[in-house]
Each structure stands twice: as structure tokens, then as C-alpha cells.
Amino acid sequence: MFGRLMPTEGKFFELFNQHAELCVKGAKEMLGLMTNFDDLENRVHAIESIEKQADKVTYATVEMLHKTFITPIDRDDIHQLITRQDDILDLLEDAAQTVSLYDLKAVTPEAKRLAELVLACTEKVRDAVAMLHNMDNSRKIVAICEEIDRLESDADHVMRAAMSKLFRDEPDVRNLIKLKAIYEILETVTDRCEDVSNIIEGIIVENA
Numbered sequence: 001m002f003g004r005l006m007p008t009e010g011k012f013f014e015l016f017n018q019h020a021e022l023c024v025k026g027a028k029e030m031l032g033l034m035t036n037f038d039d040l041e042n043r044v045h046a047i048e049s050i051e052k053q054a055d056k057v058t059y060a061t062v063e064m065l066h067k068t069f070i071t072p073i074d075r076d077d078i079h080q081l082i083t084r085q086d087d088i089l090d091l092l093e094d095a096a097q098t099v100s101l102y103d104l105k106a107v108t109p110e111a112k113r114l115a116e117l118v119l120a121c122t123e124k125v126r127d128a129v130a131m132l133h134n135m136d137n138s139r140k141i142v143a144i145c146e147e148i149d150r151l152e153s154d155a156d157h158v159m160r161a162a163m164s165k166l167f168r169d170e171p172d173v174r175n176l177i178k179l180k181a182i183y184e185i186l187e188t189v190t191d192r193c194e195d196v197s198n199i200i201e202g203i204i205v206e207n208a
Contacts, residue, residue, distance in 0.1 A: 011064070012061065012064065012065075012068075012071065012072060012073075012078055013072070013129075013132060013133040015057055015060060015061045015064070015082070016061075016081065016082065016085070016129045016132065017126075017129055017130055018057050019054055019057045019058065019061075019082060019085045019086070019129075020085060020122075020125055020126040020129040020130070021126060022050050022053055022054040022057065022089060023054070023085060023088045023089055023092075023122040023125060023126065024119070024122045024123055024126050025050050026047050026050045026051065026054075026088075026089050026092045026093075026122075027092065027115075027118050027119040027121075027122040027123075027189075028119060029043050029046045029047045029050065029092075029096075030043075030047065030092050030095060030096065030115050030118060030119070030186075031112070031115040031116060031118070031119050033047075033096060033099065033115075034107055034111045034112045034114075034115035035107065035112055035115075036107060037099075037104070037105075037106075037107060040099070040100060041100065043096065044096045044097065044099070044100045047092055047093050047096040048093055048096070048097075050089065051089045051090065051092070051093040054085075054086060054089045055086065057082075058082050058083070058085075058086045061078065061082040062079065062082070065078055065079060072133075073203055073206070073207060074203075074206060077199060077202065077203050077206070080199050081196065081199050081200070081203070084192060084195045084196045084199060085125070085129075085196055087192045087195070088122065088125070088189055088192045088193060088196070091185055091188055091189045091192060092118070092189060094185055095182060095185040095186055095189070098178075098181055098182060098185060099182060102178040102181070102182075104175075104178055104179070104182070108162070108179060110158060110159075110161070110162035110165065110183065111162075111179070111182055111183065111186065113158050114155060114158055114159065114162070114183060114186035114187060114190075115186060117151055117154055117155045117158065117190055118155075118186055118189045118190060118193075120151050121148055121151045121152065121155075121189070121190050121193035121194075122193060124144050124147050124148045124151065124193070124197075125148065125193050125196050125197065127144050128141050128144040128145060128148070128196075128197065128200050129196075129200070131144075132200065132203065135204070135207050135208045138204045138208035141200060141201075141204055142201060142204060144197075145197040145198075145200055145201050148193055148194055148196075148197040149194060149197060151190060151193070152190040152191060152193065152194040155186075155187050155190035156187065156190075158187075159183050159184070159186075159187040162179075162183050163180065163183065166179055166180060166183075
């Protein structure tokens with residue numbers, strides 16, 4: 001009798017997908033921003049707006065978690081997954097606001113490359129999340145997670161090379177500090193994508 005009264009599943013996968021799409025949208029804006037600063041303020045506002053939309057999805061997921069009696073996957077996994085996804089957009093917003101506040105005058109090829117890797121990571125996260133509703137996809141999902149790990153490793157290498165070049169060639173100390181901060185935030189976005197990937201792999205192990 002109680003089973004019929006209790007919500008049994010909730011649209012968790014739908015919410016994961018909505019959030020992952022917003023992460024990709026935010027990463028595209030970030031790449032646009034790191035390609036040129038012509039439309040800087042509009043892009044920063046766009047990323048802030050996307051982050052607010054994503055916050056609503058996160059809030060809806062947590063609220064649904066409290067109301068749902070039987071969840072499709074472990075409750076803790078649901079909470080961790082949506083929280084880590086939300087970290088991705090929080091950091092993208094942080095990067096956009098930092099560029100704006102620091103009044104950077106020019107984009108570097110390294111910042112653009114990191115933004116490209118961020119976009120690639122978020123697209124892979126979206127692809128993995130989109131398959132998560134069906135454990136028959138487990139092999140494909142694990143393969144995507146391995147690609148995310150490789151992209152994160154690429155971002156590590158790009159950041160190390162970028163830092164080395166910065167400390168070697170940048171004469172303006174203020175500019176060095178600004179660029180170092182941007183590089184670090186962008187690289188951390190790929191770390192958060194890897195965190196999401198690890199949570200997804202854990203879900204596969206538990207449920208496949």
C-alpha cells in the first residue's frame with residue numbers, strides 16, 4: 001500500500017542531463033571568451049546566467065532526493081554526482097569573473113587551449129551522463145570516462161608548460177599573477193570533470 005504512495009524514482013537522469021548540457025553551454029561561452037575579449041562582458045553575463053540555471057537544477061535534484069523513497073541509484077551517488085557537476089559551472093563562473101575583474105588585456109594561446117580541453121571534457125561528461133540511465137551502456141560509459149581522464153592529463157601538461165613559459169617570459173609581475181590564476185582555475189575545471197567521471201565509474205561498478 002505504501003509503495004503506491006511513495007514516489008519511487010524521480011526524474012533524476014533527466015536532471016543530470018539538463019545540468020550536463022548547461023556545463024557544455026558554459027564551456028562554449030568560456031572558449032569564446034578565451035578566443036577574444038571583444039564581447040567580454042556579455043560572455044561573462046552569459047556564463048553567470050547559465051550557472052544560475054544550473055543551480056536551480058541542482059536544487060531541484062536535491063529536493064527530489066529528499067522526497068523520493070526508492071531511488072534508481074544510490075542516494076549518495078546522486079548527491080555526489082549533481083554536486084560535482086555543479087562544481088564545474090561554479091569554476092567556469094569563477095574563471096569568467098576573474099578575467100573580468102583582473103582586467104586582462106590579451107588572451108594567451110595556452111588559456112585558449114585549456115578552454116578547448118575544458119569544453120572537450122564537459123562534452124564527454126554530457127555523453128557519459130546521457131547513457132547512465134541504462135546499465136547496458138556500461139562499456140561505452142567506461143570508455144568515455146577513460147577519455148575524460150586522458151583529457152584531464154592533457155590539461156595538466158598544458159598548464160605546466162604554460163606556467164613554465166609564464167615564469168620564463170612574462171616581464172610584468174601583475175600580468176603573471178593574473179594569468180597564473182586563470183590557468184589554475186581552468187585546469188581545476190578538468191579536475192572536477194574527472195571527479196564526475198570517477199563517480200560515474202563507481203555507479204557502473206555498483207549497478208552494472
